[in-house]
Each structure stands twice: as C-alpha cells, then as structure tokens.
Amino acid sequence: xxxxxxxxxxxxxxxxxxxxxxxxxxxxxxxxxxxxxxxxxxxxxxxxxxxxxxxxxxxxxxxxxxxxxxxxxxxxxxxxxxxxxxxxxxxxxxxxxxxxxxxxxxxxxxxxxxxxxxxxxxxxxxxxxxxxxxxxxxxxxxxxxxxxxxxxxxxxxxxxxxxxxxxxxxxxxxxxxxxxxxxxxxxxxxxxxxxxxxxxxxxxxxxxxxxxxxxxxxxxxxxxxxxxxxxxxxxxxxxxxxxxxxxxxxxxxxxxxxxxxxxxxxxxxxxxxxxxxxxxxxxxxxxxxxxxxxxxxxxxxxxxxxxxxxxxxxxxxxxxxxxxxxxxxxxxxxxxxxxxxxxxxxxxxxxxxxxxxxxxxxxxxxxxxxxxxxxxxxxxxxxxxxxxxxxxxxxxxxxxxxxxxxxxxxxxxxxxxxxxxxxxxxxxxx
Numbered sequence: 001x002x003x004x005x006x007x008x009x010x011x012x013x014x015x016x017x018x019x020x021x022x023x024x025x026x027x028x029x030x031x032x033x034x035x036x037x038x039x040x041x042x043x044x045x046x047x048x049x050x051x052x053x054x055x056x057x058x059x060x061x062x063x064x065x066x067x068x069x070x071x072x073x074x075x076x077x078x079x080x081x082x083x084x085x086x087x088x089x090x091x092x093x094x095x096x097x098x099x100x101x102x103x104x105x106x107x108x109x110x111x112x113x114x115x116x117x118x119x120x121x122x123x124x125x126x127x128x129x130x131x132x133x134x135x136x137x138x139x140x141x142x143x144x145x146x147x148x149x150x151x152x153x154x155x156x157x158x159x160x161x162x163x164x165x166x167x168x169x170x171x172x173x174x175x176x177x178x179x180x181x182x183x184x185x186x187x188x189x190x191x192x193x194x195x196x197x198x199x200x201x202x203x204x205x206x207x208x209x210x211x212x213x214x215x216x217x218x219x220x221x222x223x224x225x226x227x228x229x230x231x232x233x234x235x236x237x238x239x240x241x242x243x244x245x246x247x248x249x250x251x252x253x254x255x256x257x258x259x260x261x262x263x264x265x266x267x268x269x270x271x272x273x274x275x276x277x278x279x280x281x282x283x284x285x286x287x288x289x290x291x292x293x294x295x296x297x298x299x300x301x302x303x304x305x306x307x308x309x310x311x312x313x314x315x316x317x318x319x320x321x322x323x324x325x326x327x328x329x330x331x332x333x334x335x336x337x338x339x340x341x342x343x344x345x346x347x348x349x350x351x352x353x354x355x356x357x358x359x360x361x362x363x364x365x366x367x368x369x370x371x372x373x374x375x376x377x378x379x380x381x382x383x384x385x386x387x388x389x390x391x392x393x394x395x396x397x398x399x400x401x402x403x404x405x406x407x408x409x410x411x412x413x414x415x416x417x418x419x420x421x422x423x424x425x426x427x428x429x430x
Contacts, residue, residue: 005419008252009236012418013226015248016238020128020221022062022086022269023144025244029251029267030056033066036255047292054259057289060269061130061142062086063279065289066254067264074262075299078306079290080429081264081394082253083281083384084246084313085271088239089113089407090219091120091177093127097192099178105190106178107152109220113272116408117171120220123409124150125179129218131196136209145199150223152179179220222409233415234335241403241411243271246312249401249422257429264289271313271384281384287392301393309396310358310428311349311385312421314413315339315372317402330373332402335414337368338421341383341398349385354397358424365427367420370402 019025034040038054041047056066063086070077090112097107111117128146135141154177159165171177184190193213200210226238250265257263270280277283294300318331332339340355341348362369374380389396401421404412 005416008419008422009228009415011252012236012245012248013228013238016226016240016244019086019240019244020126020146021130021144021219023130023217024128024146025086025247026058026062026064026267027144029064029066029247030058032251032255038066043288050293052260059283059285060277060279061144062269063267063285065264065266065286066251067289067293068254068257068259068261069293070260070262072260072262074303075294076302076306077262078303078308079262079264081266081307081309082250082425082429083266083268083286083309083311083388084250085243085269085275085281085384086247086267087113087269087272088242088244089115089272090221091115091179093192093216093218093220095215098190100184100189103183103186104180105182105184106180107192109177109179111173111177112219114407116405117173117177118169119405119409120177121154121156123153124223125152125154125220126150126223127152127218128221129216131200131216131218132214133197133200133210134212134214136211140214141210143200145196145203145218147199148223152181152220154179224410228415229412235412236415236418237410237412239410241401241413242314242406243312245314245401245413245418246421249418249425250312252422253425253429256426261429263429268384275384275387281387282391286388290392304392304394307394308354308357309349309385309388309392309394310425311383311388311396311398312425313383313385313398313400314403314406314411315341315400316406317404317413319404325375325378327373327375330371332370332372334402334404334412335416336402337362337370338399338417338424339370339372339402341372341400343374343380345380346386347380347382348398349383349389349396350398351395354395358397358399361424361428365423367424372402 018028041057052071091109094108099106132142196213229235268281270277275281318326385398401417
C-alpha cells in the first residue's frame, strides 16, 4: 500500500471501531463533520434564509444528512448525492430479555436483518446502543452506551453432542442464540435494566442523577477490531463493512469536496430490514430536507431532475471456493475496483445512462471498474437505490465495493477498493 492508501485504511479501521451501532456511527460522523466546520440543523427549527455553507441534520440519532449548500441555487444545478446505510445485520436484545437456567444468566435476542448466524458462536461479544432513562428530577434522558469489553458469548454445542454439526447444522433463533452473560447464585434474580443503570452511573461522563432505565435499543457486537490481512496486506477484515465502509467513503469524499458545489451525503438506517421507518430510505427524511432547501414543489422537481444519486452498498465478490454461485461474466474481484450493480427487475436502480456516467468518472479518476449481475437462476438482494429512485424520481446508480461473507459477523474486502471508491466519489463531488 502507498502512504495515502495506508492512511485512508487506518482511518477506516478507526471509524469501524468507534461504530458498533448505527447510533455510534452517526455520532462518529458528527465529530468529523463539526471538526470540518459543518453546522448542525434541527428539523424542528426554521431553515428560512439559510446561507450558503456546510450543514448536517440527524433523525433518530441513527440517520444523518450532511450537505454543502453552494452559492449557486440547487434548483439550477441539482444536488450531487451519495447514499449509504448505517445499520448492519446483528442480534438485538429483547425488551424483557432475562433468562436464567442452571445458574446461568442469559439474554433473549432478536435477529435483525439477514444475519449469517453460524459465525456468531464462540465470539467475544459486547453490548452497545441507546438507552433512555429517568433522572431524579423526572427528566427523560437518552444517551449512547457501550460496554466495550467482552461481556457475552454464545457457546457452541460440542461436536460430541451434535454428530451432524459439520454436515447438517441448523440454528433455532429462539433457543440457540441467547448469549451467556454471567453466573448467578441459585434462585437469585437480576434485572437487566439494573445492569444498564450501573453502567450509566459508573461512566464519568454521564450525569449522576440517573434513577431508572426505562427502555433501550441495544445490540451485540464482536469486540475483535478490524485488521489488515494477508502476506501482502491485500484484505481488510471487520464487522459491519456492510455498510459502514460506504458511510466512511462517502463522508471522506464529502469532507474533501469543493465547498461551492451543491453536494449531499445521506446515511439512512434500517436498510437491512426494508428501509420502512422514519429514519429509513422509505421515510421522508431526504425528501423533507430537499424540499426545505428548494422552497416550492416546482423547485423541488426541477432540482431532482438535475440531480444524481450514487447508492453505495457492498457487492458480492466472487468467492474462489464457490465461484459457481456467480454469473461467469460478472464475478467481481477484490482489489479490482468498485462494482456497478445491475438488475433487470430493478432490484438495483442502475440505468445505462447512470452506469455510463459512473464509468466515465472512473476513467477520469484512473480507477478500475467492474460490474455485477446475479445469476439468472438466483434471487437478487436490493439497496436504498430503488427506494430513493422511486420515492424521489432521481436518477440513480447502484455501486459498491466487492466483499466476501456479507452479513457475517466478520466480512472481508480488499484494501484497495474503498480507496478506489473514495477517489471516484471525491471527483464526483468536486
């Protein structure tokens, strides 16, 4: 790796490490944006007379839109937009999670998204997310928490007790996944909310008047940090590459873009479960922001017609052990550049015009480019691309970095590809 690529990947690894949940990812992005001079806007405030500048706005603490408002009207120029998503498949803790068996204290979990479940066993897991609690004066406060250290594990059943484990392994999400948290004396009960309250009170940065945890949105995550892998440092291995990698690439490209261009980055939540939420791409977040920046319905339509959305979400790299799972002419190779994703049934929003535009960008950035089409006898996943294209009517292309083991607890990408995509998006924004 050259020096600039090495620095880029180091920063990507730091971002992945500080983003165990969508809430934390948005918090990390806010820090970078504010250091670069972006000002926070709130949906409840008036935006009338908003001057040219750099701004960001959040929804639900898990979705964020950051944009450069140029001196030139967006009605005349349109917005150059990049979209990604902050969520990843995981195990979320249920509202009443306590399970006690044979002195072992476990937590009931719910599967979020299309999780590849087998790799979650025998991993050092921690817990992070958002907690809402009541203070001694009756105020309701929400804050992010992260246990940081390993506090849970889902032990496998020994092969001696499951002779078909290597040939016929099935997982019951209700009974097989509750993680082991601690061991309790016989007949002793423990309220999970009490554990959370102890954590909040022990945190030097939190108010000491926390009285009662009322609710939470918490998930398990793998504590193993992202790493560079391979004799020649060819690969990056990490949790949540899908799709925090794209969030980071889009953010870096925006921060290094021309201040006097109308550019926008949207990182939505809930893509892995269909995007149907206030913070998801099916919600009103992006359209509401664009409406407020263009003032009238007619101006919004004119702006959208002059805009383009690049939907960035990871693509399936051709796996050397399972190459028959790919169309022979459309098997993306790691470290050979970003992938244009095409689907005749509109599971991806790419058109011939948007594809040609992206190929041209890659040529200008001196970046290789690949294409992906799923086998005709297999189903195709989707992205925020079709959701945004249909909801706004904006021209859209779906692209992504080729990846192995998508939706596993640990995914693998090439050390060149995120940097390649960054170079293309930086040029696009500028």
